Amino acid sequence: MSTQQHVAPKAFCAAVSQALDAGERFGGGWVSTREGALTWSVLLVAPVETRVISCQAPRGSVDSIVELAEAAAWDEREAHDLYGLDFAGHSPLRALATHTADPDRWMTPVSGDGVHQVAVGPIHAGVIESGHFRFHVVGERILAMDTRLFYKHRGLERACEGHDVDGALRYAHRACAACAVANTTAYAQAVEDARGLSADRDLRVARTVLLELERLYNHLHDIGAICAGVGYAPGTMAFAALKDRAQQINANAFAHRFLFGTVAVASGAVELDQSATADTRAALRELHTDTAAAWRDLEFAGSLQARLDGVGILDEHDARRLGTVGPAARAAGIADDLRQGDTRLAYDGFTAAALDAATGDVADRLRLRAAELDTTYELLEDLLGRPLARGAALADRHASEELGVGRVESPRGATTCIVELHDERVARLHLRTASYANWPSVAHATAGNLLPDFPLINKSFELCYACVDR
Amino acid sequence: MFVLLRQLSTIRRDAGLTRGRPVSLAIRHVDAGSCNGCEHELGAVSNPFHDLQRFGLDIVASPRHADILLVTGAVTTRMAGPLRTAYDAMPDPRLVAGLGDCALALNVLGADSEFAGRLEDLLPVDIRIPGCPPTPDAIAEHLLAALARDTRSGADQLSTPPVTSNSAP
Numbered sequence: 130m131s132t133q134q135h136v137a138p139k140a141f142c143a144a145v146s147q148a149l150d151a152g153e154r155f156g157g158g159w160v161s162t163r164e165g166a167l168t169w170s171v172l173l174v175a176p177v178e179t180r181v182i183s184c185q186a187p188r189g190s191v192d193s194i195v196e197l198a199e200a201a202a203w204d205e206r207e208a209h210d211l212y213g214l215d216f217a218g219h220s221p222l223r224a225l226a227t228h229t230a231d232p233d234r235w236m237t238p239v240s241g242d243g244v245h246q247v248a249v250g251p252i253h254a255g256v257i258e259s260g261h262f263r264f265h266v267v268g269e270r271i272l273a274m275d276t277r278l279f280y281k282h283r284g285l286e287r288a289c290e291g292h293d294v295d296g297a298l299r300y301a302h303r304a305c306a307a308c309a310v311a312n313t314t315a316y317a318q319a320v321e322d323a324r325g326l327s328a329d330r331d332l333r334v335a336r337t338v339l340l341e342l343e344r345l346y347n348h349l350h351d352i353g354a355i356c357a358g359v360g361y362a363p364g365t366m367a368f369a370a371l372k373d374r375a376q377q378i379n380a381n382a383f384a385h386r387f388l389f390g391t392v393a394v395a396s397g398a399v400e401l402d403q404s405a406t407a408d409t410r411a412a413l414r415e416l417h418t419d420t421a422a423a424w425r426d427l428e429f430a431g432s433l434q435a436r437l438d439g440v441g442i443l444d445e446h447d448a449r450r451l452g453t454v455g456p457a458a459r460a461a462g463i464a465d466d467l468r469q470g471d472t473r474l475a476y477d478g479f480t481a482a483a484l485d486a487a488t489g490d491v492a493d494r495l496r497l498r499a500a501e502l503d504t505t506y507e508l509l510e511d512l513l514g515r516p517l518a519r520g521a522a523l524a525d526r527h528a529s530e531e532l533g534v535g536r537v538e539s540p541r542g543a544t545t546c547i548v549e550l551h552d553e554r555v556a557r558l559h560l561r562t563a564s565y566a567n568w569p570s571v572a573h574a575t576a577g578n579l580l581p582d583f584p585l586i587n588k589s590f591e592l593c594y595a596c597v598d599r
Numbered sequence: 600m601f602v603l604l605r606q607l608s609t610i611r612r613d614a615g616l617t618r619g620r621p622v623s624l625a626i627r628h629v630d631a632g633s634c635n636g637c638e639h640e641l642g643a644v645s646n647p648f649h650d651l652q653r654f655g656l657d658i659v660a661s662p663r664h665a666d667i668l669l670v671t672g673a674v675t676t677r678m679a680g681p682l683r684t685a686y687d688a689m690p691d692p693r694l695v696a697g698l699g700d701c702a703l704a705l706n707v708l709g710a711d712s713e714f715a716g717r718l719e720d721l722l723p724v725d726i727r728i729p730g731c732p733p734t735p736d737a738i739a740e741h742l743l744a745a746l747a748r749d750t751r752s753g754a755d756q757l758s759t760p761p762v763t764s765n766s767a768p
Contacts, residue, residue: 228677251681252629254660256641259630259678280677281632284710303708306636306732350639369646373735376643386734387636595635 131322131534133170133181141169141184142192148173148182149197155452156536157545157561158194158204160212167214171201172534172545172561176470179534181547186214193219200452203569204561226279236275239265244272247580251280258594262583269579274572281598289558294320294394294548297555301546304560304599306387307350310336310343311539312560312596313392315546317522318473318535320394323550325528328473331520332397337475338512339383339391339399340537341505345413346375347540348498348505349420351591355495356427358585359436367423374416382409397519410513417506424499437492441586443574444489453570455542455563457590460497461489467538474537475512479504489574491589539563541592564596612691623655624746627665627689628698631682631718633672636732637699641669643735644742651739654746662688667726667745670718673701679715686722694745696726698738703727 136144149155156172156179169191170183184191193216195202205216206225216222224235250261261277289300301316302309314336321328328336353368376386383391383399391399401409427433443453448461458465459481466481468474482500487493535546542563549557571590575583628641644651645658659665662685674682686695697703697718704717718724728741 251678252685256628256638256658257630258633258635258638259681280681281630281672281675282677282713283632283673283675283708284713285708288708288710300708303634306634307639366647369643370648373643373646373648387639387732389731593635595633598632 131179131181131532133183133529133532135183135185138184138186138191141182142194142197144182145171145173145194146197148180151175153180155194155198155200156543157547157559158201158208159547159557159559159561160208160214161549161557162212163556167212169208169214170547171204172547174536179536181532181534189213190215190217192217195219198452199450200566200569203565226282228277228279235277236263237265237273239273241267243267260594264580264583266580269581271575271578271580271583274575274583276568276572278568278594278597281595283599285599286558286560289555292555293553294550294555297548297558298392298394301558301560302389302392305562305564305593305595306389307347307593308343308539308541308544308562308564308596310339310388310392311537311544312546312562314340315535315537315539315544315560316548316558317392317394318537319533319546319548320535320550321522321533322535323528323530323533323548324395325524325526325530326395326522327525328522329520330475331518332522333473333475333520334512335397335399335517335520336392338509338517339388340474340539341508341512342375342379342383343388344540345502345505345509346372346379347591348502349375351498351540351588352424352427352495354588354591355437355491355585356433358588359433361430361433364423364427364430364433367426371416371420371423374412374419378409378412378416381412395522397521399517400519401513401517403516406513406516410510413506413509413513417503417510420502420506424502427499434492436585437495438490439488440491440582441494441574441578441589442488442490443570445487447573448489448570451570451573452566453542454566455538455540456494456497456501457489457567457570458542459483460487460493462487465543467536467543471538476508479508491585494589541590541596542566560596560599562593562596562599564592564594567592568597608690622746623657624667624742625657625659625665626667626669626742627659627662627685628669628671629678629682629685631670631672631678631702632675632714633699633701637671637702640732640735640738641671641698644738646735649735649739651742654743656742656746662686663690665689665693667694667696667742668722669696669698670702670722671698673704673707673709674715674718674721675713676715679721682721694725695722696728696741696745697724698728699733700729700731703729705729706731 153173156174158171167186210226247264251259259280263275289297349372356364445462468476545561547559
């Protein structure tokens with residue numbers, strides 16, 4: 130259950146600073162508008178509880194917390210561009226969602242002998258989402274990279290305002306196909322949090338199965354993508370085939386390759402009888418065997434492995450500073466995984482996969498995903514030992530009916546959904562996905578590397594553009 | 600360079616050549632505002648279960664090499680310009696395919712102000728592939744049907760360029 134604390138604008142920074150000093154971490158920031166007035170809120174997350182600190186911005190400006198929590202940089206830039214909120218102390222406040230022609234308004238100034246720019250995108254050479262990267266390079270060495278996303282900004286957050294909670298679910302769903310289960314589960318949890326509902330055992334198990342099936346096809350995809358990043362075609366094709374089989378399992382069990390429509394608010398949306406559960410489990414067991422064999426082959430593929438070590442390093446210090454989440458953080462040696470200690474799903478006693486001597490390079494991000502695939506297969510093996518029932522979320526406490534927070538470990542890391550309700554309707558929905566949290570880390574890991582290695586580094590994070598451009 | 604490219608494009612169009620062996624289609628994909636589902640499935644048509652390349656269908660890196668512009672997503676205001684640029688860069692004859700329900704303006708979700716308009720109103724759409732997202736099988740089926748139309752007769756747009764040139768000597 131989340132608590133909300135309203136503070137005076139002058140006390141805002143001190144309140145956030147105190148929370149950070151106590152070990153809480155920045156988990157997202159968003160603007161809400163009520164009767165024309167802007168309110169700025171930030172989420173602070175501790176291992177168990179989350180809380181929200183809010184302040185009003187009567188004159189359209191609040192104090193920036195970017196000096197306290199660098200992870201808030203994108204949130205503040207987005208709030209400025211989409212809601213016109215100013216952040217005192219955030220200088221320069223570069224454009225993020227606004228696409229200005231003036232390079233000084235959005236790019237890092239980089240100058241020196243032989244420095245030049247390479248512009249890539251928004252349309253890329255392969256089948257890739259739209260986004261623009263501006264590299265500042267000397268020769269082939271990248272000095273810095275500016276990321277410009279929001280080409281596909283669809284205004285989903287604003288468009289869902291005023292809908293009832295079931296109507297707004299469709300918008301959270303549409304944000305991203307590859308994270309559809311994680312995003313909608315976070316949304317459903319946020320609504321349930323606001324209403325004081327708790328998922329029963331059946332609903333928790335069903336949602337956990339769906340989340341792990343989503344992780345399965347994504348991780349298989351990501352391993353294939355890293356192979357593609359170095360042009361190792363056999364690995365690309367083998368893992369593309371494994372991914373397709375995982376999606377065929379999704380389609381057979383839940384009638385959709387991306388598991389669309391499997392999450393509802395306050396109730397389950399899927400069930401699986403004894404024989405369907407057994408079939409799914411058997412298909413997954415076979416896929417696990419083949420995945421293990423394919424992975425062993427990759428480990429001994431010299432032409433692949435020789436390209437990965439020491440490339441695109443994101444070390445633990447920087448990952449903490451930038452607020453990196455998910456496999457990218459774990460590959461840097463941070464043992465954070467929302468599945469550990471989770472109380473709203475069925476991850477009882479779960480321990481996140483970890484690497485010995487994690488350095489945070491491309492090789493580690495690849496190895497970590499392979500290790501996580503094993504834990505995912507084991508979880509599914511265990512959870513699919515019984516038929517799946519729909520389940521429901523039941524009222525078990527008094528709640529605010531106003532604000533709710535949902536947090537789910539998506540394939541790419543912690544994804545947060547904030548919901549503000551007003552008269553039974555969604556007044557504000559804010560989706561802060563793992564991709565959103567991690568894009569600044571990609572730019573950081575890219576600096577100092579060679580330009581031809583960028584696709585590899587980018588694919589080792591394999592973030593969604595759609596999850597940002599919601 | 601652009602003058603040369605335009606000249607070459609005009610020559611190719613005016614020459615009125617039919618495709619020598621019309622058994623391939625080069626596809627250029629543009630994500631105009633999708634949720635990434637169509638991209639995943641478009642990638643899947645190249646996987647070993649579908650291997651669309653065996654039919655002569657291939658994704659190419661540049662619109663200048665492409666026969667078909669395959670558009671995913673509802674066109675956002677910020678992608679309308681790049682989409683138009685990609686289309687303009689394609690040599691004639693060219694086709695446009697709308698991939699997925701969003702590109703076909705079915706059940707689009709979002710704020711109206713973020714979208715540039717229906718793809719159909721921005722570019723001439725020749726091939727429609729519905730689905731959310733369309734399965735790799737459905738994508739393959741529609742693209743192969745387009746290829747079959749192309750192979751079958753000279754009446755199709757792709758086989759015979761539009762008669763806009765002066766064919767007189």
